Amino acid sequence: MSHLPLSRRGFLRGTAGLAGVTALSSLPLAARAADKLTVGFIYVGAKDDYGYNQSHAEGAAALKSMPGVTVVEEEKVAETVDVTKTMESMINFDGATLLFPTSFGYFDPFILELAPKYKTVRFEHCGGLWTDKDPKNVGSYFGYIDMAVYLNGICAGHATKSKKIGFVAAKPIPQVLENINCFLLGARAVDPSITCQVIFTGEWSMPVKEAEATNALCDAGCDVITAHVDGPKVVMQTAAGRGAYICGYHANQSALAPDKYLTGAEWNWGKVYTDFLTKVMAGGTIDNFVRGGLAEGFVKMSPLGPAVSDAARKQFADTQAAILKGGFSVFKGPMKDNTGKEVIPAGKVYLETDVALESMNYLVEGVLGSTS
Amino acid sequence: MTDLGLWAVPVAILGGAIRVSTPFLFVSLGEVLTERAGRINLGLEGTLVFGAMAGYAVAYESGSAWAGVLAAALAGVIFGLLHGLICSLPKVNDIAIGIALMLLGTGLAFFFGTPYVQPVAPRLPAIDLGFWSGIPQVQAALTVNVLFLAGIALALGMAWMLRATRVGLILRVVGDSTDAARAMGLRPNAIRIGATAAGGAFAGVAGAYLSLFYPGAWSQGVSSGQGLMAVALVIFARWNPLNCVWAALLFGGAGALGPALQSVGLSEGYYLYYAAPYVLTLGVLIATSSPNRATAGAPGELSITK
Numbered sequence: 302m303s304h305l306p307l308s309r310r311g312f313l314r315g316t317a318g319l320a321g322v323t324a325l326s327s328l329p330l331a332a333r334a335a336d337k338l339t340v341g342f343i344y345v346g347a348k349d350d351y352g353y354n355q356s357h358a359e360g361a362a363a364l365k366s367m368p369g370v371t372v373v374e375e376e377k378v379a380e381t382v383d384v385t386k387t388m389e390s391m392i393n394f395d396g397a398t399l400l401f402p403t404s405f406g407y408f409d410p411f412i413l414e415l416a417p418k419y420k421t422v423r424f425e426h427c428g429g430l431w432t433d434k435d436p437k438n439v440g441s442y443f444g445y446i447d448m449a450v451y452l453n454g455i456c457a458g459h460a461t462k463s464k465k466i467g468f469v470a471a472k473p474i475p476q477v478l479e480n481i482n483c484f485l486l487g488a489r490a491v492d493p494s495i496t497c498q499v500i501f502t503g504e505w506s507m508p509v510k511e512a513e514a515t516n517a518l519c520d521a522g523c524d525v526i527t528a529h530v531d532g533p534k535v536v537m538q539t540a541a542g543r544g545a546y547i548c549g550y551h552a553n554q555s556a557l558a559p560d561k562y563l564t565g566a567e568w569n570w571g572k573v574y575t576d577f578l579t580k581v582m583a584g585g586t587i588d589n590f591v592r593g594g595l596a597e598g599f600v601k602m603s604p605l606g607p608a609v610s611d612a613a614r615k616q617f618a619d620t621q622a623a624i625l626k627g628g629f630s631v632f633k634g635p636m637k638d639n640t641g642k643e644v645i646p647a648g649k650v651y652l653e654t655d656v657a658l659e660s661m662n663y664l665v666e667g668v669l670g671s672t673s
Numbered sequence: 674m675t676d677l678g679l680w681a682v683p684v685a686i687l688g689g690a691i692r693v694s695t696p697f698l699f700v701s702l703g704e705v706l707t708e709r710a711g712r713i714n715l716g717l718e719g720t721l722v723f724g725a726m727a728g729y730a731v732a733y734e735s736g737s738a739w740a741g742v743l744a745a746a747l748a749g750v751i752f753g754l755l756h757g758l759i760c761s762l763p764k765v766n767d768i769a770i771g772i773a774l775m776l777l778g779t780g781l782a783f784f785f786g787t788p789y790v791q792p793v794a795p796r797l798p799a800i801d802l803g804f805w806s807g808i809p810q811v812q813a814a815l816t817v818n819v820l821f822l823a824g825i826a827l828a829l830g831m832a833w834m835l836r837a838t839r840v841g842l843i844l845r846v847v848g849d850s851t852d853a854a855r856a857m858g859l860r861p862n863a864i865r866i867g868a869t870a871a872g873g874a875f876a877g878v879a880g881a882y883l884s885l886f887y888p889g890a891w892s893q894g895v896s897s898g899q900g901l902m903a904v905a906l907v908i909f910a911r912w913n914p915l916n917c918v919w920a921a922l923l924f925g926g927a928g929a930l931g932p933a934l935q936s937v938g939l940s941e942g943y944y945l946y947y948a949a950p951y952v953l954t955l956g957v958l959i960a961t962s963s964p965n966r967a968t969a970g971a972p973g974e975l976s977i978t979k
Contacts, residue, residue, distance in 0.1 A: 347783070347893040349790045377893075500935045501943055508895050509693060509928065510947075512888035516692070517685055517932035520810040522676065535888040538793075542889075543813065557793060671940035 337369045338399060338582065341391035343384060344376045345404035346506050350532035352551040353505075353568075357403045357427070360570025364578055373397060380406030385415055392422050399581065401574075403427045404505075405474055412439060423587070425577070428476060430659050431590050442573065442591035443476075444599030445653045447483040448624050449566030450527070451631055452602055453548035454487020455620055456563040457525040458495055459613035460546045461488065467523030467545070468499040469514045471530045473672040475661045480529050482665045484548075486631045488525075489667060491616065498523055499670030505531040512539045519543040525563070537562075546608060553603040564617070565603035572598050594653055596625045628652065638663035639670070677810055682933045688814030689929020690922045691821060692887045696721065696879040696896075697921035698824040700903030702831060703875030705914055707753075708907060709835065710868035711848040711861070711974030712760060715771030717876040718900030719778020720752040724880025726782035726789065729891035733794035738885050741794065742820075745881035746874040752778060753873020757866030767976055775900075782893075789891050797886040818886050820878065824918075827875075831914040844868060848972035876900065902950075909957065911970035924950050 340361075348358035354376065365372050373395045378387045384407045391397040400422060402412060408429030416424050416436035424439045431441035457466045466488055470477050485497035498521055500514040511528070515536050518526055526540040527533075527548035534557060537547045541558030549555065549565020577587050593599035602621070605614060623629045630652050634645035644663050645651070651658050664670055677684060700717050707714045724745035732741030756774055760767045800822075803815030835841040847854045847861045847868075854861045879900070884891040902924065910916035931946035 347790075349787050350892060351791050498936060499940075500932050501940075502932075503944055503947055506892070506894040507897050508888040508890065508892055509883075509897055509899070510932070513689055513693065513929050514932040514935075516688065516813065517681075517929075517936040520677070520681055520685055520688075520813065520933075521936040532790075532892055532894075534790075534890050534892065538889055669938060669940075670935065671943075673941060 336582075337371070338578070339371045339373060339395055339397040340364060340578070341388070341395065341397035341400045342372065342374045343378050343387055343391075343400070343402040343404070343407065344374070345380060345406070346377060346531045348374065348376045350506065351534045351554070352530070352532035354403070354531060356551050356568035357401070357570055360568075360574040361401070363571035364574055367575070367578055367582070369582065370578060378402075378404075380404055380411075382411070384411045388412075388415055388424075392419055397422070399423045399425065401425050401427065405429070405476070408441070423581075425587060430656070435589075437589070440587050440589045440591065442577075442587075443659075444568060444573070445592060445594030446566050446568065446600045447476075447479045447658075448594050448629070448631075448653050449600045449602055450480045450548075450550075451483040451487040452617055452621060452624075453527055453550075453564060453566055454484040455490060455617050456605070456609050456613050457484065457527070457546070457548055458488030458491030459610050459616070460563055460608060461495060461525045463522045463524045464492065464495045465521070465523050466495060466497045467515075467518030467521070467526040467540075468497055468668075468670075469511055469518065469526065469528040469530060469533075469536045470499050470501050471505045472503065473501060475659055477529045478664060478672065479658060479661045480550075481668055481670075482661070482663075483631060484527060485665060485667050487620075490620070491613075495667070497668050499664065499668055501670070502530065508532075508535045511535045515539040516543065519545055549603050555603055555606060559606065560608060562603070562606040563609050564605050567601050567603055569598055569601050592654060594624070595621070596627065624653075632658060637666045639666050639668050641666075677808070679937055681810065681937050682930075684810050684814050685929050685933030685936070686926040688810075689933070690926035691814065691817055692925065693928050694921040694925030695818065695821045695824055695882045695887075696899050697903045697906060697924050698828065698917060699820075699875045699879035699882065700900050701906040701910060701917040701921060702824070702827055702914055703749075703872035703879075704904050704907045705872075705910070705912055705917060706831065706844075706875070707865075707869045707872035708912060708975060709848045709972055710844050710865045711851070711972055712757070712865050712869055713767050713771060713975060714753070714756050714774075714869055714872060715768055715901075715904060716752065716756055716774030716778060717771075717872070717904055718896065718898070719775035719782075720749050720873050720876040721778075721880040721883070721900035721903075722896050723752065723778040723782040724749050724877030725884035725895050726786040726880070726891055727877070728881030729794050729884040730786070730789045732881075732885055733789060733792050736795060738795045738797045741885050742797070742878055742881045745877040747877070749873035749875065749877025749880075750870045751873070752877075753870035754866065756873070757869035760869075761862045761866060786891055786893070790893075794885065794891075796889055797882070799886070818882065820882050820886065824921075828914040828918045835914070845972070848974050850973055879903070905954070908971075909954065912972065913970065923953065927953050 342361045344354040346354045405428045416439045429441040488495040502510045525546040528536040541561040555562040632651040634649040635647040636645040638644045727748040728741035728745035731744035732738045799816045803812035847864045906920045910920045927950040
């Protein structure tokens with residue numbers, strides 16, 4: 302993203318445009334309904350990464366067929382001041398009034414600092430933790446994919462023979478830690494002696510390092526492997542090549558190794574974004590804090606692979622039914638982290654919707670690895 | 674799986690050295706060839722990425738991984754020729770052209786590579802050199818790709834060529850003194866263009882190794898800057914093909930250190946281990962530098978030494 306020096310003419314045009322938007326936004330909501338709307342999507346990586354960014358780009362593509370909606374996109378925008386420049390350029394030059402900056406690191410401080418400057422623009426961030434103290438034109442949405450990862454863990458628990466499963470993780474942020482913990486807890490619902498080895502690569506997309514991490518996990522004896530990186534293709538291929546079973550993430554990766562693929566946790570952003578836009582085009586506003594899981598269709602499971610045993614299928618189906626019914630919890634006290642510290646006291650139960658889980662900073666007992 | 678305990682770390686470093694070093698080796702050999710003829714081609718990162726894309730795409734479309742390697746080499750020749758031809762024009766700076774071609778190569782690769790992120794192309798075959806060991810980790814570490822062996826053979830061949838053959842002598846003369854080369858009746862520009870094209874072919878093959886063997890998939894992040902690091906390795910290796918082998922192995926092994934240490938339980942401070950290759954470079958450069966022979970071995974016609 303090149304930095305455009307602001308000329309006087311450009312500045313005047315920008316302010317004129319802003320004034321127009323401000324005037325428009327002072328109209329009653331109903332009057333604005335069914336207007337034209339420009340929506341901006343920002344991705345941290347390539348939008349064809351067969352993973353996280355692609356899942357969002359497919360969601361954005363689903364909006365392009367909606368009448369009156371124009372979608373502008375920019376990929377490979379770093380989690381630095383670059384994203385501020387991209388957001389400002391989408392607002393001032395493309396006239397976007399609804400932005401979806403989709404990477405975790407965009408939220409604080411970049412979105413939170415820019416939002417007060419553009420009060421008429423709506424910033425919808427994926428994965429951030431919006432609170433009442435944050436600007437009202439900022440919203441956050443996310444899917445409870447950890448429950449889908451827990452179901453991955455159940456299949457992994459049945460498939461592992463070495464009682465050791467592996468996780469290739471990018472960065473130790475709450476959502477990644479939650480997924481690692483859920484993967485192990487799912488496996489431990491099958492056999493409490495199972496452990497999970499985690500290796501952090503430190504980057505969202507670093508194929509050579511992901512392949513090295515996968516090999517290291519296989520060398521350490523892990524025989525079921527999953528990942529939380531932007532594009533899990535390399536991890537899946539390398540693990541299957543070493544003879545390990547794999548659980549997918551972000552998208553359905555079963556085509557890479559159909560015999561080794563157990564199941565996978567997939568995003569379903571097309572539905573989420575279409576629902577958002579339908580609401581906005583009808584004159585409504587998106588809630589500041591939106592979450593949904595398997596029941597709401599925010600996330601879904603890949604079809605079970607041929608390597609999944611009948612016992613695993615049964616436990617998978619029973620657990621999925623319990624999750625869909627609601628009130629299901631995997632984070633129940635007493636629970637210790639892997640340094641022996643008690644993180645959830647006895648009697649405390651966190652449901653999947655509990656906001657406290659979104660600031661998770663520990664790995665539960667049985668995970669071999671460290672958060673720093 | 675046998676539990677190796679802490680022995681897992683040296684085994685992983687050995688495996689990493691073999692798996693990760695090949696692209697470093699090919700790119701640095703290509704750069705040695707180019708620089709010994711008196712040109713610097715910083716664009717090899719772009720050639721590497723484009724080679725990775727072209728190799729993957731052709732392997733997928735044709736069903737043959739070796740066709741992919743050939744296509745990557747051809748693409749590398751084209752980029753090398755382009756660099757060589759432009760730099761033959763008067764008053765053109767080879768470093769600036771290199772950077773321009775690096776951006777062009779990666780940009781073109783991303784543009785044409787989009788449809789090939791998801792499909793699975795055939796992989797290059799590997800030779801199992803660990804059959805004698807009963808330990809699965811050692812077997813996995815010694816699964817060696819043919820290109821790795823080809824790279825070592827190439828390094829030996831290049832070292833011999835530069836030292837003992839007429840072609841090597843011509844290359845060195847052109848690289849060390851344009852005037853001397855002209856006096857001998859050689860055509861320095863034509864020789865430099867040829868050397869740059871051959872160097873580009875090596876970098877293209879390195880890209881094909883990335884996308885067709887390890888990590889074995891085409892994506893925009895596939896190189897993670899390895900082409901640039903390999904160009905720097907040339908200085909580290911003092912323009913000597915045999916040193917390139919050691920330098921490449923060292924960098925490959927150092928890259929395996931972080932994941933290996935985490936897998937044996939040394940998980941605190943992994944960002945520090947990931948910096949190991951760079952700390953290593955700094956350390957070795959400081960250790961081998963001296964005010965008297967700062968650019969020992971550097972060809973005399975390089976634009977950085979003039």
